Amino acid sequence: MTTEATSNGRRPGAGPADRLGRRLARVTGGRAIPIATVVIVLIVVWYLAAIVMNAGVVMTLAGDNVKFGFTDFVAATWSQERPPLPVPHQILIEMRKTILDVAVTSKRSLVYHAEVTLSTTLLGFLIGSLTGILLAVAIVHLKALQKALMPWIIASQTVPILAVAPIVVVVLGNIGITGTLPKALISAYLCFFPVTISMVKGLTSPDPMLVDLMRTYYASPNQTFWKLRWPAAVPFLFTSLKVAVAISLVGAIVAELPTGAQAGLGARLLAGSYYGQTIQIWAALFTAAALAALLVAAVGLAEVVTVRGMGGRR
Amino acid sequence: MSTRRPQGARLADGLAGLIVLIPILLWALAYVHDPALKAPLPAWFWWVIVAIWAFYSFVVGRLASESSPSRSGQRILDLFIPVAFGICVLFLWEVITIGAGVPKVLMPSPSAIGARLATAQAMLGDDFEQTVLKEVLPGWLIGSASGFCIALVCDRVPFLARGLLPIGNFVSALPMIGVAPIMVMWFGFDWPSKVALVVVMTFFPALVNSVAGLAAAGKLERDLMRSYGAGFSATLIKLRLPAALPFIFNALKINSTLAMIGAIVAEFFGSPTVGMGFRISTEVGRSDLDMVWAEIAVAAVTGSIFYGVLALGERLATFWHPSYRKR
Numbered sequence: 001m002t003t004e005a006t007s008n009g010r011r012p013g014a015g016p017a018d019r020l021g022r023r024l025a026r027v028t029g030g031r032a033i034p035i036a037t038v039v040i041v042l043i044v045v046w047y048l049a050a051i052v053m054n055a056g057v058v059m060t061l062a063g064d065n066v067k068f069g070f071t072d073f074v075a076a077t078w079s080q081e082r083p084p085l086p087v088p089h090q091i092l093i094e095m096r097k098t099i100l101d102v103a104v105t106s107k108r109s110l111v112y113h114a115e116v117t118l119s120t121t122l123l124g125f126l127i128g129s130l131t132g133i134l135l136a137v138a139i140v141h142l143k144a145l146q147k148a149l150m151p152w153i154i155a156s157q158t159v160p161i162l163a164v165a166p167i168v169v170v171v172l173g174n175i176g177i178t179g180t181l182p183k184a185l186i187s188a189y190l191c192f193f194p195v196t197i198s199m200v201k202g203l204t205s206p207d208p209m210l211v212d213l214m215r216t217y218y219a220s221p222n223q224t225f226w227k228l229r230w231p232a233a234v235p236f237l238f239t240s241l242k243v244a245v246a247i248s249l250v251g252a253i254v255a256e257l258p259t260g261a262q263a264g265l266g267a268r269l270l271a272g273s274y275y276g277q278t279i280q281i282w283a284a285l286f287t288a289a290a291l292a293a294l295l296v297a298a299v300g301l302a303e304v305v306t307v308r309g310m311g312g313r314r
Numbered sequence: 315m316s317t318r319r320p321q322g323a324r325l326a327d328g329l330a331g332l333i334v335l336i337p338i339l340l341w342a343l344a345y346v347h348d349p350a351l352k353a354p355l356p357a358w359f360w361w362v363i364v365a366i367w368a369f370y371s372f373v374v375g376r377l378a379s380e381s382s383p384s385r386s387g388q389r390i391l392d393l394f395i396p397v398a399f400g401i402c403v404l405f406l407w408e409v410i411t412i413g414a415g416v417p418k419v420l421m422p423s424p425s426a427i428g429a430r431l432a433t434a435q436a437m438l439g440d441d442f443e444q445t446v447l448k449e450v451l452p453g454w455l456i457g458s459a460s461g462f463c464i465a466l467v468c469d470r471v472p473f474l475a476r477g478l479l480p481i482g483n484f485v486s487a488l489p490m491i492g493v494a495p496i497m498v499m500w501f502g503f504d505w506p507s508k509v510a511l512v513v514v515m516t517f518f519p520a521l522v523n524s525v526a527g528l529a530a531a532g533k534l535e536r537d538l539m540r541s542y543g544a545g546f547s548a549t550l551i552k553l554r555l556p557a558a559l560p561f562i563f564n565a566l567k568i569n570s571t572l573a574m575i576g577a578i579v580a581e582f583f584g585s586p587t588v589g590m591g592f593r594i595s596t597e598v599g600r601s602d603l604d605m606v607w608a609e610i611a612v613a614a615v616t617g618s619i620f621y622g623v624l625a626l627g628e629r630l631a632t633f634w635h636p637s638y639r640k641r
Contacts, residue, residue, distance in 0.1 A: 039481070143378050254491060292487055
């Protein structure tokens, strides 16, 4: 073991567990203990808040005659069917029930709803980021376009875009386009912006000296683009894609609201709020959060692979 | 290079083109609105529109490729080109919706939206008051201010910063808007629930940006303050807050958009019978798209002014920053 490790140039005695520990420390940047502390405090506060917020419901349900012991009372606040604030373990149980115990195709399955939202998110992300990149390329190459379009692209973001969501869905529904595409268009509208802005910055980021160098090589505009501008823009691209995928998910969720709660995490939220099923709302929220984390992590992974493939170092 | 015309010639070309363009646009508008004509207009008219578009692109290309000899002229030019683009889009929108007879339930024309803006002022005003004045502004203020205050605490307690910041970054990427139904359940249908949602949505961007801003002051400057014997509060007020301003304004600008979105979407989940989000969702249901677009126009102008005021404030407060100094 030791000789093997040293022959590989590693420190002697670096066992798997040790390596795992160091990797963990590197990933968390030595912040594991503070993060854990904050998370634990938050959970404790959550449980305490649940006692206070759910006390009223427990009292009304029980009526005046029932006298609670303290522990029974606390247990009751943590186990209501429709509490104002469900506690984490209730949400996790609900998630296990709707993710693992129900068939994936069932309308009660969170996997089914998450899949609907995910497909919208990914389609919107694809359309939005491609549009964003193409716009950026056009803007970088055509001065007239930059002057005419750039202020409007920026202004488009001060408009509460999501307010348009119901119209897009309803109007496209009127002319027969239903399903994933209208919702994906909303996601796309939301996520093209960060990509365009970052890519314009990225494509113009090479030093003028380098652009001049390409000119002395007699490189065509095409070559300058693919050999200099594009590689220089890749880090900018991935940073913006991480933002874009997260807001694409937000767009997908909101776009599901006006379609009348048929399918998807947004529909699940709406149905939960109609029927006062708080645990269902929170379970959908947790799933959405997990989905967001997964999507951002996936883009991050793609970034690492790409940058490594391009010979860069992070 | 010898064939190149003297400087300013393209500019003159562009301006001359514009003077020719304006009466043509007016004629096209009048033609489209002529009550004697039926909706599907003859093909030659659409070719004229295509020609107008091509001519317009040529004119703007000419204007954009030339820089004005004077500085104020350049500024007017930079303002004029996007405005001309906006006018052109509105023109095409008007001509196409009316000229091609697009049904109103699909896409109303700008003139119909404008007419509705004028006639429904009272209702739009009420919605504006409910959504912007009662929901967006208080929520935005409370959320941003509390984010900043927690950032100050984080600054004093590094342990908290190390624990809270990664969580803040994570939460900023989450679809926080999903909390809307919960807030409506907790705080009722009226404005408090929307304020609460806006606070929740704006808190983390404010926190993360403020912490980054408070760390922005250079080590040298900090050492200088220490050598002056300045305490924590003096260093904070005289060095670190000014250095943090660009970050704080960035957060305020991000939050202005988030706050508008939050308040409007929260109204989809339940509201009294007033408010921009409420109006949009009910009028979509009644297929009264004129009103919906009027409401969106108000929201767009409000959002732009909100952002513009912040950008102006930023420029006034951080005039020393390198990104403004060059101009």
